Amino acid sequence: MKKLPNLSLYIHIPWCSRKCYYCDFNSYQIKKKIPQKKYIENLLNDLDKDLLIINNRKIKSIFIGGGTPSLFDPEIIEYLICHVKKKLQVSKTAEVTIESNPNTIELKKINQFIKIGINRFSIGIQTFNTKILKSLGREYSRSQVQDLLYNISNIQNINFNIDIMHNLPGQSYNNAIYDLKKIILINPSHISWYELTIEPNTIFFYKKPKNIPNERTNLKILKKGKYMLEKAGYSQYEISSFAKPGFQCIHNKNYWDFNDYIGIGCGAHGKITQINGDIIRTIKNKNIDMFMKGLYLKKKYKIKERDLPIEYFINKFRLLNPIKKICFSSKTNIPYVNIENKIKIAVNQGYLLETQFYWTITKKGINFMNNLLEIFLN
Numbered sequence: 001m002k003k004l005p006n007l008s009l010y011i012h013i014p015w016c017s018r019k020c021y022y023c024d025f026n027s028y029q030i031k032k033k034i035p036q037k038k039y040i041e042n043l044l045n046d047l048d049k050d051l052l053i054i055n056n057r058k059i060k061s062i063f064i065g066g067g068t069p070s071l072f073d074p075e076i077i078e079y080l081i082c083h084v085k086k087k088l089q090v091s092k093t094a095e096v097t098i099e100s101n102p103n104t105i106e107l108k109k110i111n112q113f114i115k116i117g118i119n120r121f122s123i124g125i126q127t128f129n130t131k132i133l134k135s136l137g138r139e140y141s142r143s144q145v146q147d148l149l150y151n152i153s154n155i156q157n158i159n160f161n162i163d164i165m166h167n168l169p170g171q172s173y174n175n176a177i178y179d180l181k182k183i184i185l186i187n188p189s190h191i192s193w194y195e196l197t198i199e200p201n202t203i204f205f206y207k208k209p210k211n212i213p214n215e216r217t218n219l220k221i222l223k224k225g226k227y228m229l230e231k232a233g234y235s236q237y238e239i240s241s242f243a244k245p246g247f248q249c250i251h252n253k254n255y256w257d258f259n260d261y262i263g264i265g266c267g268a269h270g271k272i273t274q275i276n277g278d279i280i281r282t283i284k285n286k287n288i289d290m291f292m293k294g295l296y297l298k299k300k301y302k303i304k305e306r307d308l309p310i311e312y313f314i315n316k317f318r319l320l321n322p323i324k325k326i327c328f329s330s331k332t333n334i335p336y337v338n339i340e341n342k343i344k345i346a347v348n349q350g351y352l353l354e355t356q357f358y359w360t361i362t363k364k365g366i367n368f369m370n371n372l373l374e375i376f377l378n
């Protein structure tokens with residue numbers, strides 16, 4: 001029987017204390033008390049439906065993302081994890097992440113989460129500059145951030161990630177480098193350094209910030225930032241991800257390696273390969289009220305063969321390292337000859353290097369990723 005790809009579980013919690021102006025993730029500002037228990041029951045029912053298509057496979061990682069899942073009580077998250085483990089075989093060494101931001105988590109909560117089996121924390125800081133934070137629609141006090149980061153970095157052997165952003169409104173070269181310097185001093189095991197993108201359906205899309213750094217400044221920030229991160233022992237293994245040795249994010253890497261994942265919760269998506277080679281995409285309802293009424297599934301379909309190369313490369317190219325050619329066929333079930341011509345075009349245009357066993361993305365390919373990916377559009 002054909003070996004199926006690794007499988008992970010993504011759990012979406014869609015509430016936030018407020019909605020940031022740049023964010024297009026499926027998240028909603030809390031208006032009344034969150035019906036935590038009711039939502040978790042629905043998550044578990046949603047999972048039951050997906051169990052039918054996963055063939056009893058073992059789960060290698062769990063990611064509780066959002067939104068802001070740390071808004072939930074640890075007892076409720078414990079109930080969730082406990083029941084997930086009854087329904088699925090979760091590997092004993094599974095990475096279990098929870099996302100948080102500084103105004104929804106403190107030392108006591110971190111310790112409670114550790115006790116119930118969370119072994120990776122992801123904290124969204126974005127920037128230390130209060131003025132810039134405000135312009136993003138985010139607010140937390142300086143002492144909240146300082147206390148949290150001091151406390152978490154003093155927990156022995158803790159695995160934690162910090163999200164920060166650059167290319168922010170009003171952010172100078174010095175501001176951006178100062179943020180990175182501060183993060184490096186805190187010494188997290190993982191840093192996600194995102195460039196702000198203006199996404200449709202966000203406040204920034206309708207009211208574009210005027211004072212975003214120009215391209216020259218942004219390139220300077222990127223060059224210096226990467227140098228600082230590498231010098232501090234973080235190696236870049238994905239466009240925006242930097243990790244200390246042994247701390248690459250197993251869950252996110254699973255996506256980029258085009259492996260499988262179950263996605264439960266409002267707006268979550270999943271990708272699940274079947275024994276016959278079909279790759280099934282699931283997309284859950286984004287609307288909380290509909291989800292709570294048991295209308296979990298929005299769409300479920302077999303990914304068309306003609307769409308698989310672009311889906312594969314959108315993920316794989318993010319990892320920047322050489323791609324083993326045989327992996328393409330083993331993950332997509334498409335013979336290599338089907339994409340041979342497109343690869344030739346990408347090589348001729350200088351976006352890819354091809355050797356007997358590998359494809360490697362060039363500097364030009366990284367800088368003009370969209371042009372490279374366009375070649376694989378059918």
Ligand SMILES: C[S@@+](CC[C@H](N)C(=O)[O-])C[C@H]1O[C@@H](n2cnc3c(N)ncnc32)[C@H](O)[C@@H]1O
Nearest residue numbers: 022023025066067100101124163194195196197
């Ligand atoms: C979905 S959020 C969840 C984390 C948590 N709610 C928080 O904001 O701290 C994950 C991360 O995505 C990044 N992000 C969200 N929107 C972005 C955008 N438009 N451009 C770049 N990064 C973005 C932010 O760094 C954020 O921390």
Ligand SMILES: C[S@@+](CC[C@H](N)C(=O)[O-])C[C@H]1O[C@@H](n2cnc3c(N)ncnc32)[C@H](O)[C@@H]1O
Nearest residue numbers: 010025065066122161163192249263267268269
């Ligand atoms: C942008 S990444 C941030 C990861 C973080 N930097 C880390 O290293 O842990 C995480 C976000 O992606 C989104 N996400 C990930 N997997 C998803 C899925 N299967 N369905 C829907 N959203 C997903 C969620 O909004 C989640 O908060």
Ligand code: SF4
Nearest residue numbers: 016019020023027067
């Ligand atoms: S960035 Fe995080 S806190 Fe802000 S709206 Fe998005 S999910 Fe919520």
